Amino acid sequence: MAIPLSAAKTLAALKAEGLTVHEHAGWATHNRDAATGKPFGPVIGVLIHHTAGHGDKELCYRGRADLPGPLCHSWLGKAEGLWMIGHGRANHAGAVDLDVLDALRAQTRLPHDDEADADGNDCLYGLEIENLGNGRDPYPDAQYRQAVLWAAALCRAHGWSEKSVAGHKEVQPGKIDPSFDMDDFRADVKKQLAAVHTKPGPVTPGAGTASKPRVDLSRLVRAAKTDPGARQGHVTYMAGTNLVEAALVGLGYLGRAFAGDGSFGSTTVAAYAKWQRHLGFTGADANGVPGKVSLTRLGDTSGLFTVVA
Ligand SMILES: [Zn+2]
Known part of the structure; x- marks a missing residue:
């Protein structure tokens, strides 16, 4: 659990992990905090999604008639790369299982999600990956790799392990995204976190105490x-x-x-x-x-x- 990264620190963390980051106009102040009266944070982990569509970057920024944007913090295109969409509360996780949130917070193995009794938008960063999610739409290697780097960057910045990473299908009953195996994904994040950080950025690790009140x-x-x-x-x-x-x-x-x-x-x-x-x-x-x-x-x-x- 930690205070959410500032927009500047988010960018720095992602770039330090080796990502090329594109910024949607307005992303740094695009959130649901004021509209809902519920400020984002403290944060406990990152959540991975597939969009179940193609060409949906703007949809993720704007939202839908029944669900205002932002619908994620970052959007990862097949060919367009990683885009910053929102900063603060985003409508991506919805109602989730409190037991799973507790496990993420404690960095223990995730229990089966059988309830929707907590608001995941309070405490989770969200990545939407452009993919139909039908099992036949491939994730290009470069796209999957960027998803791993995105999750690793946020975990590293907060001092979290790969156990702070979940898929939407693991936290909300009925969800099927993302369509790849999350244990494999966490193993890849773990490998990335263990790798020597070749491009140290100006990121203050979450474990640091200097700046804490x-x-x-x-x-x-x-x-x-x-x-x-x-x-x-x-x-x-x-x-x-x-x-x-x-x-x-x-x-x-x-x-x-x-x-x-x-x-x-x-x-x-x-x-x-x-x-x-x-x-x-x-x-x-x-x-x-x-x-x-x-x-x-x-x-x-x-x-x-x-x-x-
Ligand atoms: Zn989802």
Whole structure:
């Protein structure tokens, strides 16, 4: 889980991986964030699609009458190469299986997708590959190779492994795309990630800590002890509380509706206690008041912050 790359960092990451990148006019501000009121991110992985058509770059930018664009972040043509289509929330994943999202987040083997109970557009980058998807339309070697590089570039930039890569057919029941084998694709991404990076770009790896915001443990502890008993919405430590809540939301411990007001209220305390129990803490060590170990692990796992004690 991590903060989405900026448009500039996305471009840099893709180019550093060896890709030639074309930019659709307007792509860097083309998204569904404002229209839906749901900002894109934190991100947990990348999703691969086939378009089930030909010559559909503009369709992916514009969208359809029933589904506004962008319909992906990048579009990969058979002959036209890789194009940037959107940046931010895109209508590509739709309703997906929360269990599969959890596995992507944890970088474990993906379970079978049998439910559509989460919004995949919140947290996944999407690539649409121009292909009929009927099993008879070949993916030219150069096109497939670019898809591998696209996925590897984003994984590398975030410090993810190939286990953060999924096909649409693996996350949403009823989907069949892409029409190639995703275990093979992940193996190819893994190989690419292991390859020596011959063209280092100005990309800051997601694992780096230099640019991450910091959460002060003692101020956060004060917030967790003060806010629940104070008047509704009392704010002791807004910045730190919001980061911790964003991390708890991203990991599925806190409902989005309870996050972002800067108050470490009783719902946040309960969510934090769940996180502590997840780490194996019990009793008074899992009372919802952050400790150094649990907070450091939360910052690392979410990728959102580092801790100062
Ligand atoms: Zn799809």
